[in-house]
Amino acid sequence: MTPHNEMKTKIDTSRNQYGSLTDIEGLLLGQREVGEKLPITGVTAVLAPEGAAAGFECRGGAPATHETDLLRCGNLVERVQGVVLTGGSSFGLISACGVQQYLAEQHLGWRVGTSPEEVVPIVPAAAIFDLGRSNSFTTRPTFQLGYETAAAAGRGYVGEGSRGAGSGAEVGGLLGPGLVGGIGTGCVKTEDGISVAAIVVVNSAGLPIDIETGELLGNAHLNSVFCRAELVTKIAAPTQKEISHWQAYVAAETNRGKHQGTPGNTNTVIGIIATNVDLRRDELTRMAKVAHNGLARSISPIHTLFDGDTLFSLSTAQLNLGNDLHAPLTAERALALSRVYECGATAVTRAVVRAVATAHSKGGLPCYRDFFPSLYDN
Amino acid sequence: MTPHNEMKTKIDTSRNQYGSLTDIEGLLLGQREVGEKLPITGVTAVLAPEGAAAGFECRGGAPATHETDLLRCGNLVERVQGVVLTGGSSFGLISACGVQQYLAEQHLGWRVGTSPEEVVPIVPAAAIFDLGRSNSFTTRPTFQLGYETAAAAGRGYVGEGSRGAGSGAEVGGLLGPGLVGGIGTGCVKTEDGISVAAIVVVNSAGLPIDIETGELLGNAHLNSVFCRAELVTKIAAPTQKEISHWQAYVAAETNRGKHQGTPGNTNTVIGIIATNVDLRRDELTRMAKVAHNGLARSISPIHTLFDGDTLFSLSTAQLNLGNDLHAPLTAERALALSRVYECGATAVTRAVVRAVATAHSKGGLPCYRDFFPSLYDN
Numbered sequence: 001m002t003p004h005n006e007m008k009t010k011i012d013t014s015r016n017q018y019g020s021l022t023d024i025e026g027l028l029l030g031q032r033e034v035g036e037k038l039p040i041t042g043v044t045a046v047l048a049p050e051g052a053a054a055g056f057e058c059r060g061g062a063p064a065t066h067e068t069d070l071l072r073c074g075n076l077v078e079r080v081q082g083v084v085l086t087g088g089s090s091f092g093l094i095s096a097c098g099v100q101q102y103l104a105e106q107h108l109g110w111r112v113g114t115s116p117e118e119v120v121p122i123v124p125a126a127a128i129f130d131l132g133r134s135n136s137f138t139t140r141p142t143f144q145l146g147y148e149t150a151a152a153a154g155r156g157y158v159g160e161g162s163r164g165a166g167s168g169a170e171v172g173g174l175l176g177p178g179l180v181g182g183i184g185t186g187c188v189k190t191e192d193g194i195s196v197a198a199i200v201v202v203n204s205a206g207l208p209i210d211i212e213t214g215e216l217l218g219n220a221h222l223n224s225v226f227c228r229a230e231l232v233t234k235i236a237a238p239t240q241k242e243i244s245h246w247q248a249y250v251a252a253e254t255n256r257g258k259h260q261g262t263p264g265n266t267n268t269v270i271g272i273i274a275t276n277v278d279l280r281r282d283e284l285t286r287m288a289k290v291a292h293n294g295l296a297r298s299i300s301p302i303h304t305l306f307d308g309d310t311l312f313s314l315s316t317a318q319l320n321l322g323n324d325l326h327a328p329l330t331a332e333r334a335l336a337l338s339r340v341y342e343c344g345a346t347a348v349t350r351a352v353v354r355a356v357a358t359a360h361s362k363g364g365l366p367c368y369r370d371f372f373p374s375l376y377d378n
Numbered sequence: 379m380t381p382h383n384e385m386k387t388k389i390d391t392s393r394n395q396y397g398s399l400t401d402i403e404g405l406l407l408g409q410r411e412v413g414e415k416l417p418i419t420g421v422t423a424v425l426a427p428e429g430a431a432a433g434f435e436c437r438g439g440a441p442a443t444h445e446t447d448l449l450r451c452g453n454l455v456e457r458v459q460g461v462v463l464t465g466g467s468s469f470g471l472i473s474a475c476g477v478q479q480y481l482a483e484q485h486l487g488w489r490v491g492t493s494p495e496e497v498v499p500i501v502p503a504a505a506i507f508d509l510g511r512s513n514s515f516t517t518r519p520t521f522q523l524g525y526e527t528a529a530a531a532g533r534g535y536v537g538e539g540s541r542g543a544g545s546g547a548e549v550g551g552l553l554g555p556g557l558v559g560g561i562g563t564g565c566v567k568t569e570d571g572i573s574v575a576a577i578v579v580v581n582s583a584g585l586p587i588d589i590e591t592g593e594l595l596g597n598a599h600l601n602s603v604f605c606r607a608e609l610v611t612k613i614a615a616p617t618q619k620e621i622s623h624w625q626a627y628v629a630a631e632t633n634r635g636k637h638q639g640t641p642g643n644t645n646t647v648i649g650i651i652a653t654n655v656d657l658r659r660d661e662l663t664r665m666a667k668v669a670h671n672g673l674a675r676s677i678s679p680i681h682t683l684f685d686g687d688t689l690f691s692l693s694t695a696q697l698n699l700g701n702d703l704h705a706p707l708t709a710e711r712a713l714a715l716s717r718v719y720e721c722g723a724t725a726v727t728r729a730v731v732r733a734v735a736t737a738h739s740k741g742g743l744p745c746y747r748d749f750f751p752s753l754y755d756n
Contacts, residue, residue: 058447058450061452061453061454062448062453062454062455063447063448063453064445064448065445065446065447065448066444066445066471067442067443067444067468067471068443068446068447069436069441069443069446069686069688070440070441070442070443070686072436074439075439075440075441075683076439076440076683076684077440089490089498090445090478090498090500090501091475091478091482091498093444093445093475094472094475094521097469097471097472097475100468100469104469112467112507112509112510113510113515115515117515117516118509118510118515120467120468120469120509122468123468129490131490131496131498132490132491132496137491137493137495137496138495143472143521305453305454306454308447308448310447
């Protein structure tokens with residue numbers, strides 16, 4: 001591996017440029033949208049038909065969540081069959097019930113009896129606030145949409161930008177210069193077989209863009225030396241003309257305060273990180289905590305009172321780090337775990353960058369691409 | 379006030395003998411059941427049309443909860459418009475979405491726009507595991523049942539026993555001697571105007587009954603000297619013949635292990651405590667923590683890995699304790715708060731006692747009354 005500092009790249013919106021959540025074996029992903037012409041809101045569901053150990057960390061001040069208490073350390077049920085990211089604020093959490101229904105029909109869940117149908121699928125969920133986007137307050141993900149999202153889940157290409165739960169996402173409302181947000185995905189793979197992937201819905205009160213340079217804040221953090229993972233190329237710098245255009249927009253919007261005044265109504269970043277490494281509940285909890293650092297590096301401000309920022313963590317447990325999970329924690333395992341966690345933070349950063357970079361303008365709101373077309377190669 | 383030790387009373391199932399949740403002004407309560415002949419499961423909804431400050435504490439190892447993260451200290455939204463207790467395990471949490479829909483139609487909720495309909499009703503919820511009771515695994519509370527429960531909410535008499543979320547409740551499965559559980563309510567009122575009420579669904583892995591004496595464990599804790607509240611009369615002791623009958627049942631069931639083997643499938647205690655005292659989020663959080671002591675006193679064991687024990691706390695804020703809520707905590711206020719919290723624990727104990735005492739046998743499972751008919755006066 002060599003540093004790629006001199007090989008900065010362009011944004012490719014036609015593929016999962018930084019990898020995707022379905023690079024983790026054992027996970028399926030489905031996405032569905034609501035909106036006749038343009039997606040207004042939607043659902044993203046990750047299914048783990050064989051079950052996946054899970055944890056979470058909620059760090060925002062205005063969360064909308066479902067079935068999270070069971071994920072705390074020391075509790076009985078350690079595995080989930082799915083995780084749902086949804087639009088529609090707390091109204092949209094009903095889509096998780098639809099996903100649960102689909103899984104129940106497949107007889108997948110926590111087994112509570114001897115008959116195949118006696119299962120309770122465990123499906124934690126979190127929602128972003130996107131109500132009122134496109135002037136429709138009552139257009140929200142439904143039970144049926146959740147069911148259809150689960151039924152459509154598969155592997156392969158993962159749509160980014162205004163797809164699934166990212167359909168109604170916007171960013172930057174707290175500061176003034178609002179832009180279209182979205183959903184993005186990324187994966188970090190190390191030379192010794194560790195994979196950590198992320199999918200993140202970026203609907204933050206804060207901005208994921210440097211207001212001076214126009215660069216995506218996460219661009220500086222796409223790689224981590226500590227991860228010893230494959231390096232990805234950073235995005236090239238905008239032209240001076242593009243930067244001037246961006247700075248003018250920031251100044252105008254900040255003065256106009258167009259998006260100010262209702263920051264509490266329009267935010268929240270939610271996501272999922274998943275790894276092939278065999279991790280316990282307490283380790284997954286810490287992995288989710290560290291993954292929030294990926295948000296901190298790529299969005300500013302983050303974790304405000306107006307965001308409900310929540311990350312879920314999953315382990316499909318194909319790869320054992322070489323230690324007994326029930327033995328006392330050794331320095332060696334602690335170091336190995338720290339690498340896995342940092343991979344998660346980096347995967348989150350990659351996902352945030354992709355979410356913003358792949359967005360398209362809609363409803364009069366510009367997108368990153370509008371300001372920086374020179375950064376794109378398709 | 380005088381001690382009532384010499385004036386032990388009988389159980390009156392025709393009224394809310396120990397007060398009820400709707401003794402707290404500003405709260406409405408609705409209950410609905412599922413089951414053609416006998417209630418198998420159901421929903422209990424408490425509505426706070428004017429909003430109520432809220433907190434919670436989950437202390438069981440297998441919780442099924444909805445919209446609880448927002449209730450943590452330091453978060454943005456401090457008031458809820460409703461709390462839902464439901465059967466159906468996590469499947470039943472969808473009933474909270476029905477309650478939310480009803481409240482949204484009333485334009486009650488967290489305001490997120492200028493139009494009356496632009497509200498997000500905040501409706502946290504918790505579920506008990508009652509799936510498979512009466513041999514029906516798929517009979518569960520629905521969105522529609524939640525909606526109807528909210529629409530029917532009012533004040534006045536609160537049904538106890540097999541009503542609402544208590545419809546499918548059973549107790550004691552972990553130990554062997556299973557009995558019908560249920561829902562109960564109680565209220566503690568002090569001489570200086572403090573009211574703290576509770577409503578609790580008792581579906582515990584543990585037993586709320588002394589296996590030797592047959593007395594309800596909570597009977598010894600119906601009053602608290604510290605509360606300086608009105609005293610309620612304790613329930614009289616069973617006859618020796620009744621005690622012998624009970625002991626024989628305990629021995630037979632424990633030996634038979636009839637209910638053993640699936641403790642993880644059949645448990646959880648959930649409830650709500652509400653007060654007229656003006657309390658902050660952090661204070662309500664502590665109130666919910668202390669209220670769990672009411673469960674500890676009345677059920678044994680409690681908070682097992684097979685229970686999802688969760689209590690919500692509400693303040694309707696009609697009564698100020700005479701301190702500025704934003705001033706540093708004084709010893710005086712700390713003492714006053716401690717009394718309020720203890721009232722909550724006692725109200726929970728009263729509710730647990732009522733839940734078990736008012737239950738009726740069904741589906742071949744006996745109830746407390748079957749063993750101790752001499753304790754009843756109607």
